[in-house]
Amino acid sequence: MQNLSQRDKKHLWHPLTQHKTSSLPVGIVKAKGALLWDDKGNEYIDGIASWYTTMYGHCNETITKAVTKQMQHLDFVMFSGFTHEPAVTLAERLIHILPNNQEKIFFNDNGSTAVEAAIKMALQYHHNKGDKRDTIIAFEDGFHGDTFGAMSASGLSSYNGPFEEFLLKVKRIPPPQEDNIEDVLAQLENIVQHHNCAAFIFEPLVQGAAGMKFHSAKGLNTSIKRCQELDILCIADEIMTGFGKTGANFASENLENKPDIMCLSKALTAGMFPLSVTSCTQKVFDAFLSDEVHKGFFHAHTFSGHPLGCAAALAGMELLESDVILERRAYITQAHKDFIANIQHHPKIKEVRSMGVILALDLNIEMERYGNLRDKLYQFFMERGVILRPLGNTIYVLPPYVITNGELQKIYNTITELLETV
Numbered sequence: 001m002q003n004l005s006q007r008d009k010k011h012l013w014h015p016l017t018q019h020k021t022s023s024l025p026v027g028i029v030k031a032k033g034a035l036l037w038d039d040k041g042n043e044y045i046d047g048i049a050s051w052y053t054t055m056y057g058h059c060n061e062t063i064t065k066a067v068t069k070q071m072q073h074l075d076f077v078m079f080s081g082f083t084h085e086p087a088v089t090l091a092e093r094l095i096h097i098l099p100n101n102q103e104k105i106f107f108n109d110n111g112s113t114a115v116e117a118a119i120k121m122a123l124q125y126h127h128n129k130g131d132k133r134d135t136i137i138a139f140e141d142g143f144h145g146d147t148f149g150a151m152s153a154s155g156l157s158s159y160n161g162p163f164e165e166f167l168l169k170v171k172r173i174p175p176p177q178e179d180n181i182e183d184v185l186a187q188l189e190n191i192v193q194h195h196n197c198a199a200f201i202f203e204p205l206v207q208g209a210a211g212m213k214f215h216s217a218k219g220l221n222t223s224i225k226r227c228q229e230l231d232i233l234c235i236a237d238e239i240m241t242g243f244g245k246t247g248a249n250f251a252s253e254n255l256e257n258k259p260d261i262m263c264l265s266k267a268l269t270a271g272m273f274p275l276s277v278t279s280c281t282q283k284v285f286d287a288f289l290s291d292e293v294h295k296g297f298f299h300a301h302t303f304s305g306h307p308l309g310c311a312a313a314l315a316g317m318e319l320l321e322s323d324v325i326l327e328r329r330a331y332i333t334q335a336h337k338d339f340i341a342n343i344q345h346h347p348k349i350k351e352v353r354s355m356g357v358i359l360a361l362d363l364n365i366e367m368e369r370y371g372n373l374r375d376k377l378y379q380f381f382m383e384r385g386v387i388l389r390p391l392g393n394t395i396y397v398l399p400p401y402v403i404t405n406g407e408l409q410k411i412y413n414t415i416t417e418l419l420e421t422v
Contacts, residue, residue, distance in 0.1 A: 031058030053271030086310030112145025143209035176219020212360035275309030
């Protein structure tokens with residue numbers, strides 16, 4: 001009898017995969033906490049919370065019970081012309097913990113579509129006011145998703161290459177560091193003087209897919225301030241950073257100038273259900289109010305505001321603010337700092353950094369983002385029961401909050417072993 005991986009090969013097409021050269025995917029049959037098990041009985045520590053989603057652990061009983069209870073009362077109803085308790089309550093809870101200028105919640109079904117909605121909101125915001133603006137400002141090496149608007153805002157050629165000539169008009173600035181704030185502001189000023197800019201989109205404080213690159217809150221504040229002076233809507237993509245990963249519940253809490261629009265997904269439902277949110281200020285929402293029907297936001301997803309996804313998100317938010325999760329977040333944050341102190345001077349390390357539960361180290365090795373050496377690093381970790389997905393020469397750890405001390409230490413030990421072998 002064929003195993004899962006062999007059966008998979010016949011019909012499935014996987015993301016971020018060159019099927020001609022890649023190895024077969026691992027067949028996963030069970031998950032609990034920070035652990036996954038394959039169909040051969042091997043155990044793996046999920047060191048990146050399955051792309052930063054399962055922050056409260058796999059198969060968390062609080063979340064599974066909430067979803068099970070909800071599906072027995074209301075499984076699904078379309079969200080155009082209808083509403084329901086989970087969606088209303090989730091909107092109320094989100095507004096309570098989001099930056100205090102956020103007032104409205106628009107539901108989507110994944111991170112890319114949250115960004116897609118945000119970009120369309122920004123473009124139509126100006127259109128409804130009779131102001132034609134066609135340019136998006138974004139950071140170099142940013143990543144915002146794979147749908148066309150989100151991809152346009154992204155700056156990673158490994159994803160965008162075949163589609164460059166079809167994308168929206170985007171002008172890029174470097175992410176601000178403490179030593180280049182004035183230069184970034186000058187570049188921004190040049191762009192806004194020569195283009196009709198509708199929006200500025202950014203990953204606040206941490207650029208995830210770029211290799212967990214950190215940038216300056218002070219510099220980001222300066223750019224947001226200038227954009228908002230010109231009524232250029234500022235979009236914070238918190239799909240990766242949201243729900244406690246950087247220390248605060250949202251990275252935007254570190255900014256004096258708050259975004260006009262925010263995008264949330266991934267840990268929103270703790271990986272239990274595909275759901276995302278695009279939130280905005282009252283000012284943005286009011287630009288769509290009109291006696292002219294076409295000035296409404298005619299953008300929809302069939303599964304918007306899905307009751308099961310909302311139930312999962314509500315359970316996740318209950319956990320986010322619980323004492324046990326706050327304690328674990330603090331422990332992981334300190335553990336990362338202690339690990340950095342032990343390895344930061346290793347000759348194989350170019351740079352190491354942490355923020356909240358995010359740890360990233362750059363190897364002193366040149367390699368392609370997706371290439372043989374990167375694949376060997378990935379296999380090195382997998383063979384030792386640790387799931388880490390290097391981004392080129394960047395190895396990062398972003399574990400579930402519920403990871404045990406021993407499991408976290410095994411990740412550190414495996415990275416240390418790697419440093420002695422590469």
